[in-house]
Amino acid sequence: MAKKQIFGEQVLAAKATQRKMVKVILSKxxxxxxxxxxxxxxxxxxxxxxxxxxxx
Numbered sequence: 504m505a506k507k508q509i510f511g512e513q514v515l516a517a518k519a520t521q522r523k524m525v526k527v528i529l530s531k532x533x534x535x536x537x538x539x540x541x542x543x544x545x546x547x548x549x550x551x552x553x554x555x556x557x558x559x
Contacts, residue, residue, distance in 0.1 A: 522546055523546065523547040524544055524545065524546060524547070525544070525545065525546075525547050525550055526542065526543070526544050527542070527543050527544075527545065527550060527553060527554070528540055528541070528542050528543075529541045529543075529554070529557050541557075
């Protein structure tokens, strides 16, 4: 039988501080018509800022 895990304050705090990483793939079209892809891995909180900087 499996043992039930008890969540204490330390475990919940550690779980909250875990970094959530995402992979972002952006495509850009060159002047010649070719499409290039740029792949980045970053934290989930930084995605909106990264995409807005790449569009500008």
